Amino acid sequence: MIVVHGGCGNPSGGTIQHEEDYHRGLEEAVRAAAAVLTAGAAALDAAQAAVSRLEDLPMFNAGRGSVLTADATVEMDAAIMCGRRALAGAVAAVTTVRHPVALARSVMETTSDVLVVGAGADRLGADRELELMDPDWFITDRQRERLRRAEEGVAHEDAGDTPIGTVGAVVLDAEGALAAATSTGGRRGQWPGRVGDSPIIGAGTFADSHVAISATGNGEAMMRACAAHEVSALIRHAGLDLATACETVIRDSDEIGMIAVDAAGNVAMPFDTTLMHRGWKRGDGPVETRVYR
């Protein structure tokens, strides 16, 4: 089972420009993960592949095309977690690594650390010979324009735009292993160095032997509530089913969405916003994608 998201949001109205681009991007991400599973790799590799694809697509807030900070720079955060091994890696405020999720994976696999931030994270990416880009490569004209409009107090012009968006993937593989990955450019106009829930294990990203979760939306609310870990706790300790656990956590916050899959293959994709970009594929079934409810 593969589920991906490309952020949630509450556009002030209007229709989505190029809505088909979002559907196509979500489908590409699901297919990238499916190809990895078909090739015999595990949930962890599939989750990374899906997020990696979404990072490259400029319409999503992660990797190239990320929203800009108040300094008009791109700072990227990502996390990945393997439910079977209970291992995790994460990075924050990265400025040069093309695929932040790959750097998070590298933290997990090649260091004894869980989280590396800032210049040290970029340095790790260089040390591990990951693909590096000039910081300007991540900045799109569209995001430059949107930051300018946001600073002028003009509502963003595209209902598909999610200025608090994120991308993520959760995967259950044929062996029963679960994995989650999340990546983001943060919140439009954020103070440089601000880090949201995406790279925080237990807030925006979590996986164990019961459930894998990737969240999006109001990052600070999810950090205070340890939202992703709370879903797991409600399942493990309160005996809730996946859907009820997710709904319970969503209900306590505003402007959040999450995708989740449990060890039995149940899926939940709740959100309390008007839209959440999402796509999924069960086994050999078709790829489905949705933007609105």
Added chain:
Amino acid sequence: MIVVHGGCGNPSGGTIQHEEDYHRGLEEAVRAAAAVLTAGAAALDAAQAAVSRLEDLPMFNAGRGSVLTADATVEMDAAIMCGRRALAGAVAAVTTVRHPVALARSVMETTSDVLVVGAGADRLGADRELELMDPDWFITDRQRERLRRAEEGVAHEDAGDTPIGTVGAVVLDAEGALAAATSTGGRRGQWPGRVGDSPIIGAGTFADSHVAISATGNGEAMMRACAAHEVSALIRHAGLDLATACETVIRDSDEIGMIAVDAAGNVAMPFDTTLMHRGWKRGDGPVETRVYR
């Protein structure tokens, strides 16, 4: 109820040099918090006061006297959380702010963010007119020597030294409000930018209306397990008492310790290492301090 800790560890033997310094430092921190409560302030202010004092004391791994990174620099992390308001602030990889816990408080009180890292965090400290110091001010000769010895593979010479140490405080005030705060210089010889559990809400620091927790020790284990939040989850969802909840979480990891207080005033201070610097004071009672079991 005030509880503080100054880190846990597994010294390879020998006796603690200047053990009385640790006892005196812990006592000063408890008294700083007690003075704040006596003056009528809340748990949050008391927790901050205790941690702020510990940050200034060079024998503890936080603020001045922090362990050094592989670059022989000091990078500091801190978090604070108000259980009553469910608000939190945190900073990581700070290099110039004298009291990182004050900067974490400033993130909580003056921004819409929860976590700010790196140069952006230092910039926030300057913007909020917090006390700044030259990065070299935080580096003590003792830590320079210990990094050198660690790089040479020589065991550290002082059994009181906790190279994975932390400082923290949890407080329950007369109004029943809970607060937790943690501060650290990280792990000796860490990769620059590595961030442990201390500033991660739900890992090393957490407070809600049930319990306040500050952890120390193996930061990566606590991040993967969301240790502090798991204590709260076990109390809220599994009906465990405070001591059992803490012991359950400690049991699943190596080299960790935590201090916790619940809304009824119960206290737990479990650790699976040979020592944990700790001090406490209940109401008008005396200040007590311990290093070993």
